[in-house]
Amino acid sequence: MRQAPFEAAHAAQWADYRRLLSALEGRGRDPSPDLPLARFPALYRRLCAHYALARARRYAPGLIGELHELVRRGYPHLYRRRRAWLAPALGFMAGGFPRTLRRHARVCALAAALFFLPGLLMGLACGQDGELIFSLMDAAQVAELESMYDGAGKTGRGAERQADTDFMMFGFYVMNNIGIGFRTFAAGLLVGLGSLVILIYNGLAIGAAAGHLTGLGFGSNFWPFVSSHSPFELTAIAICGAAGLLLAAALLAPGRRTRLGALRANARDAVVLVGGAALMLLLAAVVEAFWSAGGAPAGVKYGVGGLGWVAVILYLTLAGRDGPGGARGA
């Protein structure tokens, strides 16, 4: 068939297809009763066939270009992924996130060790030696840290605060903590060195602060404040580090895949971990801003902290066990 009769024979279908396409690109309603959107897939496939024919028969490049453009515009509408928000989001937190975490239990354990062990050692050491903290922070930072918890209660976290100060701190925790979580993940792409440094450094800094303040006898101000939100915050930072290490693992030990293939596969899981960790950090920010600084007695705050640890551990180890893909765990 020559080009002109080919065009003439199919012009009507192409016109219909164009109308459906502009309807889809606009509001997504049926353009007219006799041309429902349900006809789109059939017309799209026919147009693909016409495009292939035009190319095989070497019709004029302009015609081929025009058909290609029509195919290209239709393709994303047919293969668009379904938009649904609530159900997948709930399913994600109820099962997808902890399942993915357990599938990468070894990396998570490594990240947690890199974060908590230096913190623990530094904390013990700083509790013994009041000078050691200066190896990590300068004098001004240490002075500021001490003033926040020295019990004078003028500025800062130990004191009673007004509601709008609480909200300001909430904004600060969201920006700072979730930002750190995201950076800990992204830095993993630098063959893991970035995540490693951030995990160890944050572990050391947190441990040093805790040990130093306890050594000075400010523990009664410090521990009740941090106990309630730390289960979520510390765990989430470790999980972000694990996500970063997952990227590094793909680059360093891709196994039987190409490095790029391994990176893609691991990034899919890593971003699930980061998403879950970000939500945990959000929860931690809520607790830290609106509860930790509040006036509840220390015993209650310790109790909330203890419950928090139990809840986090139970959630991460048990949630979503019988869902899809649960059997894949290692």
Place this chain on the structure above:
Amino acid sequence: MLAAPLDTLRLHETPEGVDLGLGVAGPAPRALALVADGAIRLAIYLVLSPLLALSGFGLGLNLIALFLLEWLYPVAFEVLTGATPGKRMLGLLVVHDDGTPVALPASLIRNLLRVVDFLPLFYGVGLVCTLVDRDFRRLGDLAAGTLVIHAQRRPAPGRAAAERPTAGAAPRQPPPGLALATQQSILAYRERAPRLSAARRSELAETLLAHLPAPAAGPAVTRGTPAVEQVQGYADWLAQGRAGD
């Protein structure tokens, strides 16, 4: 199918068995889009800055806005509309490497890893990576499996003029046994001719004729307007047959 073109066109075969050409966007338009997005983010931030007057509460809102603008602005726009406003201004679109619109996981990956592409400063790593990669992908794109493409290829011009048979030239039969590629060149000539100057039109027609097998009648070399009419005649014949049936 055709060999991969020496071009920034990335071919993706759809389930229908046809090749979809995705025109990947290079570093220059993407950098401009970044600048535009930066300006838009700054503008949003400045619009929100009166919040600071609300002391503590306003400062909190401000910090949250800063966080959202820094991390989630690109993700939200890419997932909802396919591209950030800056990219849209430059006609760019973010898609999966199979051409489908980008979804949340891939968008999150490519935008969180932006931090690494930004290193050591102003997208040094990202620039080197886009220049090295055949599809101009930065590290975030590589990990997420995404492409930044030109949303709209320039529409093929001159189609309307080629619909009609060329005035003044009757369809004439081309020499037999023309290769398909040659036939396509003649058809392409018919489409492009209306947009060319008269001199260029003759020159191209002469070049085309020189590559055709010599007609049996004799080695008469046609030049100028007759050459144009001859090629146009061949093209009309190829497109619609002798009588336009």
